[in-house]
Amino acid sequence: xxxxxSTRTQVAVVGGGPAGLMLSHLLHRAxxxxxxxxxxxxxxxxxxxxxxxxxxDSVRLLTxxxxxxxxxxxxxxxxxxxxxxxxxxxxxxxxxxxxRLVGASVWLYPQxxxxxxxxxxxxxxGGDLRYGIxxxxxxxxxxxxxxxxxxxxxxxxxxxxxxxxxxxxxxxICRDIVARGESGHRRYGREYPFAWFGFLCEAPKSAPELIYxxxxxxxxxxxxxxxxxxxxxxxxxxxxxxADWSEDRIxxxxxxxxxxxxxxxxxxxxxxxxxxxxxxxxVQTPMRHGNLVLAGDAAHTxxxxxxxxxxxxLADVRVLxxxxxxxxxxGEEEGEQALAGYTDRALARVWxxxxxxxxxxxxxxxAPPAAGGAYSDFDERRQLGELATLVSSEAGSTYLAEGYxxxxxx
Ligand SMILES: Cc1cc2nc3c(=O)[nH]c(=O)nc-3n(C[C@H](O)[C@H](O)[C@H](O)COP(=O)(O)OP(=O)(O)OC[C@H]3O[C@@H](n4cnc5c(N)ncnc54)[C@H](O)[C@@H]3O)c2cc1C
Numbered sequence: 436x437x438x439x440x441s442t443r444t445q446v447a448v449v450g451g452g453p454a455g456l457m458l459s460h461l462l463h464r465a466x467x468x469x470x471x472x473x474x475x476x477x478x479x480x481x482x483x484x485x486x487x488x489x490x491x492d493s494v495r496l497l498t499x500x501x502x503x504x505x506x507x508x509x510x511x512x513x514x515x516x517x518x519x520x521x522x523x524x525x526x527x528x529x530x531x532x533x534x535r536l537v538g539a540s541v542w543l544y545p546q547x548x549x550x551x552x553x554x555x556x557x558x559x560x561g562g563d564l565r566y567g568i569x570x571x572x573x574x575x576x577x578x579x580x581x582x583x584x585x586x587x588x589x590x591x592x593x594x595x596x597x598x599x600x601x602x603x604x605x606x607x608i609c610r611d612i613v614a615r616g617e618s619g620h621r622r623y624g625r626e627y628p629f630a631w632f633g634f635l636c637e638a639p640k641s642a643p644e645l646i647y648x649x650x651x652x653x654x655x656x657x658x659x660x661x662x663x664x665x666x667x668x669x670x671x672x673x674x675x676x677x678a679d680w681s682e683d684r685i686x687x688x689x690x691x692x693x694x695x696x697x698x699x700x701x702x703x704x705x706x707x708x709x710x711x712x713x714x715x716x717x718v719q720t721p722m723r724h725g726n727l728v729l730a731g732d733a734a735h736t737x738x739x740x741x742x743x744x745x746x747x748x749l750a751d752v753r754v755l756x757x758x759x760x761x762x763x764x765x766g767e768e769e770g771e772q773a774l775a776g777y778t779d780r781a782l783a784r785v786w787x788x789x790x791x792x793x794x795x796x797x798x799x800x801x802a803p804p805a806a807g808g809a810y811s812d813f814d815e816r817r818q819l820g821e822l823a824t825l826v827s828s829e830a831g832s833t834y835l836a837e838g839y840x841x842x843x844x845x
Contacts, residue, residue, distance in 0.1 A: 438583060438593035444470045444563070445763050447582045447596035449571055450603035451564060452480065453546060454731030454748035456553035458600060461500060461756035463560055467763050470594045472584050476567040477554060484635060484708065486546040487658055487666060488645070488742035489514070490841030493749045494542050497549070502556045509552055514544030515659070520839065522826055523648040524819060526695025529826040530644075536833045539840035543645075543659055546745050565592075573599055573612055576727035598762055599727045600755065602748075605717075607733035616724035624717040627738060627796065628803050629653070630673040631712045634685060638665050638704030647740075648693055649822065651815070653801045654740075655692040657701065664707075668739075670800050677709040685709075714738040716789055721778040728777060730755050735785050740799060741792035746841060751781050753844065784842065791838040798822065 446462055448455045451473035459469040473480070489497075489510070498508045518534040533540055557564055568584040570591075575581050580599040585591050601609020614620045639662065646657040653670035660666050669689060686703050693701050717736045722729040731748030754777065761773035798821055802814060825831040 437591070439590035441593040441595065442470055442563070444468045444594060444596050446470075446598045446600060446759055447580065447594045448472070448600045448602055449573060449582060449609055450601065450607075450731075450733065451554075451566060452602065452604060452731070452748070453549050453553065453745055454733075454752050455600070455602035456550065456557060456564075457496065457749055458602065458730065458752040458755055458759075459562055459564075460502060460553060460556055460560075461752065462759055463557070463562065464501060465756065465760050465764070467759060468563075470563045470565065470596070471557070472565045472568050472571060472582065472594070474567075474569060474571065480550050480566075481547055484545065484547060484633070484666065486739070486742065486745035487543055487660070488517075488746075489542045489544050489549070490746045491539050491541065492841050492844050493746050494544075496749055496753060497552065502552055509548065510542060510544050513548070514542040516540050517543055517644045519836075520644055521642060521646040522822060523646050523693070523695070523699075524650070524822045526699075527697050528642075528646060528695075528699065531826070531832050531835055531839075533836040533840050536829075536836040537840060539836070541742070541840055545660060549745070568592075571603075571608060573601070573609060573727065576612060576616065577725035580726050597726065598759055600759075601727060601729045601733045602731050602752070603733050605732040605736050607729065609727060609729055610719055610733050613722070613724040613727060613729060614719065616727075617721055620719065620721060622717070622719050624715055625793070626715050627800070628673070629670050629800055630675065630714065631656075631668040631739065632671045632675060632677065632680065632685075633666065633668045633710050633712055634706050635660070635708040636665050636667065636704050636706045637663060639663065639702045640665065641700070641702045646693070647795075647799055649799045649801075649818065650692040651801070652688070652692045654799045655689055656740075657693070665702075665704075668712075671711065673711075673713045675711050677711055680709065682706050712739065716793055718782070718785060718789060720782060722781055723774055723777055726774075728755060728758070728774065730781075734781070735789070737788055737792035738796045739792075740795040741788065741839065743788040743792050747785060747788050750784050750844065754780050784844075787838070787842055798825075 451471040521528040655669040730751040762770035
């Protein structure tokens with residue numbers, strides 16, 4: 436098919452989510468041109484609720500790289516600083532005080548707002564952003580990469596670039612191209628026998644910070660969005676149909692999971708939106724083939740329990756921006772060295788986050804009973820022992836605080 440237009444750029448970015456847009460922003464600051472293409476429309480992305488917690492380094496990346504005009508840092512004025520979380524089990528809440536333990540905090544600031552801010556920054560700076568396209572193909576990544584796509588009016592466009600970045604999320608097409616090209620590629624992963632039922636509701640806050648709750652009925656998470664809108668999740672089977680859950684049933688289940696002798700009161704209200712989120716742990720390595728590199732969920736996904744996915748996507752592109760600068764602004768040898776080192780640099784953080792997310796998930800969720808007859812509730816008791824150790828040990832709580840707030844970026 437003949438393309439209606441052909442554009443030459445330095446970096447073509449497939450996927451305009453947080454990873455793709457942040458990379459485009461960082462490269463613009465380095466004087467490198469990008470074209471960003473995305474299957475979804477801006478409206479679709481702005482209205483899909485996903486992550487909510489930013490590590491301090493992610494906040495710094497937003498505030499210290501010119502995303503906002505000076506004095507208009509929305510993440511600071513509209514986000515909520517959280518100095519800890521509550522671990523709740525056995526019907527009692529235990530505060531893990533990150534600020535006291537590691538002198539760090541996280542920010543509650545929804546991913547939808549991160550997208551709004553990055554999209555506004557790229558638009559302000561004249562970025563070439565193409566949303567609502569379809570039929571993306573990526574080819575010739577070994578030498579002269581080309582991306583083609585079809586715009587909403589049906590016209591085919593071609594983008595030729597020095598480097599292509601696959602920031603196209605957990606259903607990445609770029610990941611498969613890297614895998615096909617790299618005979619020694621590996622995929623590591625783990626499936627979990629549960630999913631999260633997520634809902635958004637019109638209700639006041641039930642707690643000032645997130646509550647991670649383990650109960651015999653399964654995990655539940657109480658998180659916030661604004662003073663009057665809250666986001667909550669509870670563990671369900673992966674094949675759960677949201678239509679089977681009435682508003683009454685959802686609140687009854689949440690109340691049962693959170694009930695306790697401390698009289699904790701879950702504040703309820705009309706439910707606006709529901710969804711079921713199956714999850715898995717996944718890493719593909721290497722994250723590069725030829726002149727195609729992967730970033731964010733395209734290369735790795737984590738279960739949402741440790742609030743790491745969005746933060747890892749931003750951490751990848753912080754490294755990748757440096758790599759792209761070497762490739763495009765320095766000599767061939769330096770460029771190749773930088774590309775060759777990208778996977779190891781990115782994965783150093785990814786594997787820490789994989790472990791942390793797996794650990795939080797398995798500590799707090801109820802797994803189907805192991806076939807073990809009289810011994811089948813061993814894991815239930817062991818989890819309680821682990822949680823009790825964690826909240827009573829300075830070392831245990833500090834490990835949680837370090838992981839949750841994020842390891843310092845070298
Ligand atoms: C319900 C939920 C809750 C979550 N909670 C948290 C949390 O609390 N904390 C946290 O850190 N993380 C959380 N995550 C994970 C987080 O949302 C992701 O890790 C994050 O979105 C990754 O960013 P990304 O830019 O890599 O991918 P994405 O945000 O998925 O962006 C990829 C983009 O690529 C586009 N795309 C896909 N295929 C193509 C194609 N072929 N051509 C063009 N464009 C394409 C998509 O439309 C999308 O806009 C959660 C995820 C979900 C689903």
